[in-house]
Amino acid sequence: xxxxxxxxxxxxxxxxxxxxxxxxxxxxxxxxxxxxxxxxxxxxxxxxxxxxxxxxxxxxxxxxxxxxxxxxxxxxxxxxxxxxxxxxxxxxxxxxxxxxxxxxxxxxxxxxxxxxxxxxxxxxxxxxxxxxxxxxxxxxxxxxxxxxxxxxxxxxxxxxxxxxxxxxxxxxxxxxxxxxxxxxxxxxxxxxxxxxxxxxxxxxxxxxxxxxxxxxxxxxxxxxxxxxxxxxxxxxxxxxxxxxxxxxxxxxxxxxxxxxxxxxxxxxxxxxxxxxxxxxxxxxxxxxxxxxxxxxxxxxxxxxxxxxxxxxxxxxxxxxxxxxxxxxxxxxxxxxxxxxxxxxxxxxxxxxxxxxxxxxxxxxxxxxxxxxxxxxxxxxxxxxxxxxxxxxxxxxxxxxxxxxxxxxxxxxxxxxx
RNA sequence: GGAGAGGUGGCAGAGUGGUCGAAUGCGGCGGUCUCGAAAACCGUUAGGCUCGUAAGGGUCUCGUAGGUUCAAAUCCUACCCUCUCCGCCA
Numbered sequence: 001x002x003x004x005x006x007x008x009x010x011x012x013x014x015x016x017x018x019x020x021x022x023x024x025x026x027x028x029x030x031x032x033x034x035x036x037x038x039x040x041x042x043x044x045x046x047x048x049x050x051x052x053x054x055x056x057x058x059x060x061x062x063x064x065x066x067x068x069x070x071x072x073x074x075x076x077x078x079x080x081x082x083x084x085x086x087x088x089x090x091x092x093x094x095x096x097x098x099x100x101x102x103x104x105x106x107x108x109x110x111x112x113x114x115x116x117x118x119x120x121x122x123x124x125x126x127x128x129x130x131x132x133x134x135x136x137x138x139x140x141x142x143x144x145x146x147x148x149x150x151x152x153x154x155x156x157x158x159x160x161x162x163x164x165x166x167x168x169x170x171x172x173x174x175x176x177x178x179x180x181x182x183x184x185x186x187x188x189x190x191x192x193x194x195x196x197x198x199x200x201x202x203x204x205x206x207x208x209x210x211x212x213x214x215x216x217x218x219x220x221x222x223x224x225x226x227x228x229x230x231x232x233x234x235x236x237x238x239x240x241x242x243x244x245x246x247x248x249x250x251x252x253x254x255x256x257x258x259x260x261x262x263x264x265x266x267x268x269x270x271x272x273x274x275x276x277x278x279x280x281x282x283x284x285x286x287x288x289x290x291x292x293x294x295x296x297x298x299x300x301x302x303x304x305x306x307x308x309x310x311x312x313x314x315x316x317x318x319x320x321x322x323x324x325x326x327x328x329x330x331x332x333x334x335x336x337x338x339x340x341x342x343x344x345x346x347x348x349x350x351x352x353x354x355x356x357x358x359x360x361x362x363x364x365x366x367x368x369x370x371x372x373x374x375x376x377x378x379x380x381x382x383x384x385x386x387x388x389x390x391x392x393x394x395x396x397x398x399x400x401x402x403x404x405x406x407x408x409x410x411x412x413x414x415x416x417x
Numbered sequence: 418g419g420a421g422a423g424g425u426g427g428c429a430g431a432g433u434g435g436u437c438g439a440a441u442g443c444g445g446c447g448g449u450c451u452c453g454a455a456a457a458c459c460g461u462u463a464g465g466c467u468c469g470u471a472a473g474g475g476u477c478u479c480g481u482a483g484g485u486u487c488a489a490a491u492c493c494u495a496c497c498c499u500c501u502c503c504g505c506c507a
Contacts (some may be wrong), residue, residue: 042467046476053476056488076487246445369427375447376464385498407448 001102001363007031008013016105017332020324022116031100037094045086054081054310103213106359107331108324111296112185115323121321121336127307128316130340136405139343140394141274144170146405149397152274162264162279164390169417173409174282175395177256177389181284181309183385189305191255198259199226204238208223208366209330232258232285233383238364240289244376245368250292251298254390255386258283275390276348284388288382289366292358295380296333302333306351306386312412315395317341320345332357336382339391343398348391355386 007028015025055076063069113122129214131137144150149170156165157352166174185191191243205211205227210218219228229235238255245252260283275281286305290298303319320336331354338347358378368374400408409417 039467042476046497048469049477052487056438059487063435073487080487246427256455369445 001359002104003004003362004031004035004097004101007101008035010271014107017109018105019106020112020114020223021105021327022349023105023327026389027100027104031097034093034097034100038090038097040076041086041093043091045083045090047085048083052083055079063089066237102363105327105329106332108298109357111334111356112327113321113323116325118321118326120323121326122321123318124321125319126316127311127318128314128340129314129409130316131342131399133342137343137398137401138405139274140341140397143343143397143401143407144242144274147171147397147407148336150275157305159279162277163243164275164278170393172417173393173413176413177392178282178284180312181386183255184309184312185255185284185286185305188308189253189255190315191253191305194236194239194254195255196229196232196239196256198229198235198257198261200229200235200238201226204234204241207241208234208237208360209363210234213329214266217263219263228261229258230262230324231260231283231385232256233287236285236287237360237381240366241362241364244364244381245366246288247368247371250368250379251288253289254287256287257286258285260388268295275336275394278390282390284386286353286384286386288359289379290382291368292377295355295357295382298355298359298382299333299335299353299381302353302382302384303337306353306384308339308389310350310392312410313392313396314410314412315350315399317350328354330354330356330359332359337387339395341395341398343401344394348394350391351385351387353382355380355382395401 002014009218011028011032016023018028055072059068059072062072106192113120115121117278129322138146141152147170148168149163149166151167152163155165158165158295172196182193186193199221202211202225205218210230212244218227218230221228235258236254239253239254259280261277261280264277266277288302307317308317309348317337318337320338322331322336327334334354336349337351337353339350340347360381361378366379366381368379369376396409397407400410402408
């Protein structure tokens with residue numbers, strides 16, 4: 001959520017950042033009017049409270065000295081009633097302001113390009129060249145069937161459409177990727193390993209912003225108020241909720257493997273074949289808590305950390321800087337990494353790395369205490385996939401297929417499989 | 418599932434109607450001592466909101482939400498959470 005102070009004090013720049021995300025800024029002016037009203041009411045109400053507190057002090061002293069008389073209570077009941085009225089007015093306005101403010105997306109950082117749809121995203125880097133084959137490359141569905149790695153038919157029987165059953169080398173590949181990616185991020189990139197719960201409570205889902213707006217997209221349990229995580233971002237980001245860190249602890253970097261569960265309601269008919277869009281998939285997620293001011297550099301290094309996975313897996317990819325209109329609700333800046341699949345002749349989003357600045361930290365209340373003794377302030381948060389398995393496996397199969405339809409896995413996986 | 422205990426500052430832990438935003442200890446910070454450090458000693462150390470250029474002032478916060486009262490950490494009601502024991506179980 002946005003800072004009401006920022007809204008108040010830097011209105012014009014904020015509006016620019018929101019307009020870049022194609023957000024209607026009329027709500028900002030409404031908010032400012034409510035904010036003015038609220039502060040006036042608070043000032044008035046607190047004057048009355050000060051009056052009441054003084055009167056109470058007098059009573060307290062009088063009782064001790066034995067000089068108490070009923071006349072001291074005169075009018076105090078009326079005063080308390082008035083205070084109650086102010087409080088309830090402020091309470092209602094607070095509620096309104098809060099409702100409005102949590103519905104406002106984060107602003108786009110100034111380094112984000114203009115644009116309203118994915119077509120205006122900017123490719124900022126390409127790595128590797130789409131492979132030339134001496135034969136007609138097959139798509140991953142065909143390869144999966146031929147090698148017996150994945151059975152979509154059986155997954156449908158067991159669960160339903162949108163699930164994958166990995167078998168044989170395919171099943172081992174999941175385990176291998178898990179260890180390969182987590183090891184890379186722990187040993188080489190300095191992340192701390194986490195194994196999070198896959199069921200989380202409503203507060204956690206609200207903290208990272210999946211709720212209240214996207215409840216329909218989430219799997220929920222019938223008898224308990226738990227949700228299946230759509231990404232490890234939810235439990236991992238909430239690890240530090242309501243905590244105050246020391247400055248020297250920053251940056252905190254977590255890496256976690258988890259299964260991810262998504263209803264994908266409303267996306268039927270779009271990429272529904274094969275591995276590209278599933279109700280359950282696996283992912284290694286990277287989450288960082290950093291000092292304000294370092295967030296943009298940390299975003300660049302986060303992208304590098306994710307890129308290295310694809311480099312080692314020898315999958316050609318491109319890095320795309322999202323334009324304002326394509327940014328998600330909470331993101332201030334975001335890079336997508338898209339892997340190339342020569343069978344499908346398509347780019348697939350395999351990783352998405354974002355910084356939220358203090359937007360998410362305000363919501364989950366994560367602060368750090370500066371070492372100079374100043375008051376705690378909000379950290380900045382980032383996260384990114386490092387990386388998503390299903391689409392990676394898709395790319396792996398299509399890129400490393402041989403003429404006979406077999407698949408030769410890259411060297412980096414040798415020690416894991 | 419059954420029974421019980423408890424939720425207070427960064428942590429531990431007192432406080433049962435009126436200078437209690439809260440004793441004390443630990444931790445943190447500053448200082449004295451020291452060549453330096455440790456120990457010891459002295460001092461200091463919550464957060465939010467709001468008014469103010471500032472200095473500073475006001476106000477709110479003891480799990481959450483209500484209630485009683487001139488006044489609530491303290492009394493009443495509901496809810497949430499945690500822990501312990503028993504049962505069941507991977």
